[in-house]
Amino acid sequence: MKQPLKFFFIDPLWKDNQILIAILGICSALAVTIKIEVALTMALSVSFVTAFSSFFVSLIRKFTPDNVRMIAQLVIISSFVIVVDQFLKAYFYEMSKTLSVFVGLIITNCLVMGRAESMAKNVQPIPAFLDGLSAGMGYGYVIIAVGSIREFFGFGTLFGYRIIPEAWYATADHPDRYVNFGLMPMAPAAFFIIGIFIWITNIINERRSPT
Amino acid sequence: MESSEQRHNLRTILFVIVLCLISSIILSLLATALRDPQQKERELDRSKQMLIAAALLSYDGSFLIQEKPAQWNPEKQILIPSATKIKATQDAILTLHKIRIRSRLVDEEGNIYTFEELNIDEEKYVEEHEKSGYAQLKYKLLFEIMPNLSPEQITAETFPEGYIFPVNGFGLWDAIFGYLAVSNDADTVIGGTWYDQAETAGLGTEIASPKWQEQFPGKLIFAESADGKTDFEKSPLGLTVIKGNVSEVLGTSPKAKNSLDGISGASMTGKGVSEAYLESLTPYRAFLIKARQRFEERSAQ
Numbered sequence: 001m002k003q004p005l006k007f008f009f010i011d012p013l014w015k016d017n018q019i020l021i022a023i024l025g026i027c028s029a030l031a032v033t034i035k036i037e038v039a040l041t042m043a044l045s046v047s048f049v050t051a052f053s054s055f056f057v058s059l060i061r062k063f064t065p066d067n068v069r070m071i072a073q074l075v076i077i078s079s080f081v082i083v084v085d086q087f088l089k090a091y092f093y094e095m096s097k098t099l100s101v102f103v104g105l106i107i108t109n110c111l112v113m114g115r116a117e118s119m120a121k122n123v124q125p126i127p128a129f130l131d132g133l134s135a136g137m138g139y140g141y142v143i144i145a146v147g148s149i150r151e152f153f154g155f156g157t158l159f160g161y162r163i164i165p166e167a168w169y170a171t172a173d174h175p176d177r178y179v180n181f182g183l184m185p186m187a188p189a190a191f192f193i194i195g196i197f198i199w200i201t202n203i204i205n206e207r208r209s210p211t
Numbered sequence: 212m213e214s215s216e217q218r219h220n221l222r223t224i225l226f227v228i229v230l231c232l233i234s235s236i237i238l239s240l241l242a243t244a245l246r247d248p249q250q251k252e253r254e255l256d257r258s259k260q261m262l263i264a265a266a267l268l269s270y271d272g273s274f275l276i277q278e279k280p281a282q283w284n285p286e287k288q289i290l291i292p293s294a295t296k297i298k299a300t301q302d303a304i305l306t307l308h309k310i311r312i313r314s315r316l317v318d319e320e321g322n323i324y325t326f327e328e329l330n331i332d333e334e335k336y337v338e339e340h341e342k343s344g345y346a347q348l349k350y351k352l353l354f355e356i357m358p359n360l361s362p363e364q365i366t367a368e369t370f371p372e373g374y375i376f377p378v379n380g381f382g383l384w385d386a387i388f389g390y391l392a393v394s395n396d397a398d399t400v401i402g403g404t405w406y407d408q409a410e411t412a413g414l415g416t417e418i419a420s421p422k423w424q425e426q427f428p429g430k431l432i433f434a435e436s437a438d439g440k441t442d443f444e445k446s447p448l449g450l451t452v453i454k455g456n457v458s459e460v461l462g463t464s465p466k467a468k469n470s471l472d473g474i475s476g477a478s479m480t481g482k483g484v485s486e487a488y489l490e491s492l493t494p495y496r497a498f499l500i501k502a503r504q505r506f507e508e509r510s511a512q
Contacts (some may be wrong), residue, residue: 011376060230065223072230079234083241090245093252 002179008127017112019142019194020201022127023166025111029194032102036159039138039147041088041095043160047136049080054120054132061121063209073116074198081106113141146193154184218235219371236343255301258308259374260406264392265356266428267311270421272298274307276359283307288361310365311357316350321497324350342386344379346494356392356401370509373401374502376495380452380487383479385409387418387487391450395431397503399439400430400450405484415480424455426472432492433499435465449488452481 005015018024025046029129032042053076057064064072085103096103106112115135120128151157156164170177258344262268266275273296274281282293283303288310299307314333318322326333329350345352354375357365373394380387389405405419417423434446447469453460454473461467473481492499 063226065219065226068223068227072227075230075234079238082238086238086241086245086249090248090252093256097256 005127005130008123009130009134012115013141016135017138017201018114018135019139019140020198022111022114023198025109025116025139026194028102028105028109029146030190031149032099033143033147033190034185035151035155035157036144037121037148038095038098039143041099042102043136043140043143045081045084045088046083046106046109046111047133049077049106050115050136051129051133053077053080053112054115055125055129057116057120058123058125064121069121070113070117073121073141077112077116078107080116095152111135124133124142142194142197143159146190149193150184150189153181154189156180217469226422246445251351257406258304258312260404261312261390262304262308262355262394264402264404265373265375266389266392266402267307268299268304269296271296274303289359296462310362311359312491313355313357313371315353316353317353317495317498318350319494319497319500320501321495323353323498325400334448341388345377346379346491351494351498353495354390369507371395374440376492378403378487378491380483380490382408382409382483383477385417387480387483389418389487391488391492395502396506397443397499398430398433399432400427403427403450410480411477414474414477417474417477418480418484423472423474430470430471432488434469436453439465443496443503447489447495447498448492449485451485451488454478466510 007128012018014020016022019026019029024204028042033039056076057073060072082106084106085096088103113134115128119131123131125166148158151159152163155164156169164178165179168178216346237286259268263270266278268286268292269275269280274283274290276290276292280293280296281290282297283299283306284291285303288306290307314326316326316329316331318324326336331350340348340352354377355371356373356375357369358372373392373395375390375392378389378391385408387405388407389403391403392401393399394401404425405424408419410416410418430450432448432450433441433443434448435441436446449471450471452471452473456472457467457470461470466493471481471484
């Protein structure tokens with residue numbers, strides 16, 4: 001597959017977006033999109049893991065015996081996830097407490113394995129790295145968008161900064177004022193929002209190239 | 212088996228071994244290199260959790276005096292009231308912790324000792340017994356909360372504001388560790404935290420959320436009897452997680468003061484928490500009785 005290097009980077013951002021088109025990596029989107037800060041940390045972690053694991057899977061692709069191919073990919077992916085986990089525990093302890101098990105669950109994220117299996121083992125290391133990096137970034141901007149909606153409507157803040165003024169909120173004296181959208185911090189909200197995003201994506205793609 | 216097949220299998224095994232070896236070496240080196248920063252973060256978190264339980268630090272990271280925002284004064288080394296919430300720095304937190312939280316050892320009869328008096332190395336003691344808990348030991352770990360005074364003014368005779376008990380038990384999946392801060396009247400709860408737990412995300416992990424922990428201040432660890440009196444010698448000791456909301460289920464009954472709101476979907480975790488309080492506090496009964504006596508003597512003055 002000979003294509004200019006830049007397409008390896010551009011395609012997963014929209015054309016082959018892992019969440020919106022390939023519908024992969026949705027599971028983690030439920031818990032890590034409650035607030036933007038959490039979603040951002042997760043996006044960076046997934047991008048890091050996918051980029052570097054794709055790079056190394058591609059690097060050893062000529063030596064990897066076919067019957068242990070997937071296990072080898074898992075070893076490499078797990079190693080990088082542990083790197084992220086250890087790093088967070090050392091320098092971003094509060095965030096690692098918030099993300100808790102979900103960092104470890106990046107290993108099971110179909111997105112990472114998907115890139116390794118469908119791209120990294122077939123192409124050279126540098127294209128594989130770019131593909132992994134942008135697959136992670138494509139995943140990243142979608143979960144950050146979901147996170148913005150959930151944080152704004154569920155908490156009235158964005159990235160921790162209060163947007164909806166305290167004064168607007170309902171109190172015991174004024175029960176008819178604004179109340180945070182209670183569904184937003186809950187998991188189903190993420191599902192609905194991602195579903196709507198995929199729907200919009202399909203509409204846009206349909207308009208651009210009607211089938 | 213053909214020789215080429217044998218060779219292939221050998222190659223595969225060799226590949227796997229080399230891959231795992233390289234991976235393990237890199238990860239071990241990384242873990243060793245990051246061990247110190249991780250240890251520092253854990254200790255900082257531990258100190259934070261203790262200060263939060265003692266109502267000296269708010270959940271969003273600013274100091275408190277009597278529930279009002281405060282800031283650290285480095286010259287006098289005390290907390291002074293502040294008009295707005297100011298985020299506490301790491302150094303201030305650690306220094307405050309060192310000054311205001313005093314670690315002590317308590318025996319079965321309720322006598323208090325310092326680590327030096329008993330010739331026990333605190334670090335070794337903590338390392339050895341942290342995972343298994345302190346309540347069943349001969350000399351049990353306890354923390355005294357010192358009042359808001361400069362270090363020079365705090366002496367061995369300074370009357371504590373309260374006490375922090377390390378509590379531990381077993382949740383649904385794994386061990387749980389926390390702190391319970393009790394006022395110097397040996398009965399009223401100041402606050403409680405759970406700093407180490409591996410419960411189900413969104414369900415059992417609620418015990419570590421500020422929202423659930425907000426109900427702690429004002430609870431009582433000794434069960435009041437119907438006539439409003441508390442028999443410190445015999446009454447049950449601890450906090451119980453009930454099914455449903457305390458205000459709805461128990462209303463104004465005396466039991467409400469010893470009960471905590473249940474978390475729907477996390478009844479096993481709740482049971483573990485109740486048991487943890489019971490098992491961790493009961494061995495300190497003699498100490499609590501003596502502390503109560505000291506409190507009553509002091510109030511009578």
